[in-house]
Amino acid sequence: MSESLAVYFEALERLKRCKGKINNDTVAxxxxxxxxxxxKSRPQHAALIAAIDAANEEARRPQNEVSHRxxxxxxxxQELRRQLDAAYARELSLAxxxxxxxxxxxxxxxxxxIPLREPRAGSRS
Structure with missing residues (x-):
């Protein structure tokens, strides 16, 4: 690996650690x-570009997880709200x-x- 590519890979590692935006320009x-x-037209940059793309996907993955959660x-x-509204409707209907x-x-x-039993104290009829 040439020295210039090593500099790029070191820069990529630093960006991974600081969790910054990772793309070809930021690495450069x-x-x-x-x-x-x-x-992309330079064949010697193919491995570097692949590593940058992989790091970018890896950095994006937690955001996707958080968005999904x-x-x-x-x-x-929303489902719990719908169930609560349905429960209120049932309770109102029963009341x-x-x-x-x-x-x-x-x-x-x-x-x-004549009632068979006397109503208890405090009960409504």
């Missing part, structure tokens, strides 16, 4: 060279049904029917 600038000095949390939150049944029971007991 980190190596003390001009922007655009790493060219965030989206999963949002989806879970309405209980109220209607109590009215019906009160109408049925309207003075002609």
């Amino acid at each position: 600038i980190e190596a003390g060279r001009k922007k655009g000095s790493i060219k 965030l989206q999963q949390a949002k989806d879970d939150s 309405r049904e209980v109220m209607e049944l109590r009215r019906e029971l009160k109408d049925l007991r309207g003075g002609h029917v």
